[in-house]
Amino acid sequence: MSLAGVFALHPGLVTISAMGLIVTVGYFLLMIQKVLLGTVNPKCSSFSDMNVLELITVVPLILITLVVGFYPQVVLQFQQMAVEGMARLF
Secondary structure, three states: OHHHHHOOOOHHHHHHHHHHHHHHHHHHHHHHHHHHHOOOOHHHOOOOOOOHHHHHHHHHHHHHHHHHHHOOHHHHOOOHHHHHHHHHHO
8 A cells, every 4th residue: 555655756666666575475475385385304303283381372472463453453542642743743
């Protein structure tokens, strides 16, 4: 959305930015494919899955991520006054 808004002012920079974004997404997907879908390194084959203590640590992080993702106002309400103050300056 921000690239679309700036396109009228600086089409060249937006084009370079969009190409960089596309290359970054491609590299990221390639990395994810190699890390998650590649063959298991023999050095790591003896590792076990998560234990209960690790799950107790990870589950709250996942829940917080989902809540903030679906209801961002929970976090954004704390920034509202600062953002409004900065918006008045410009």
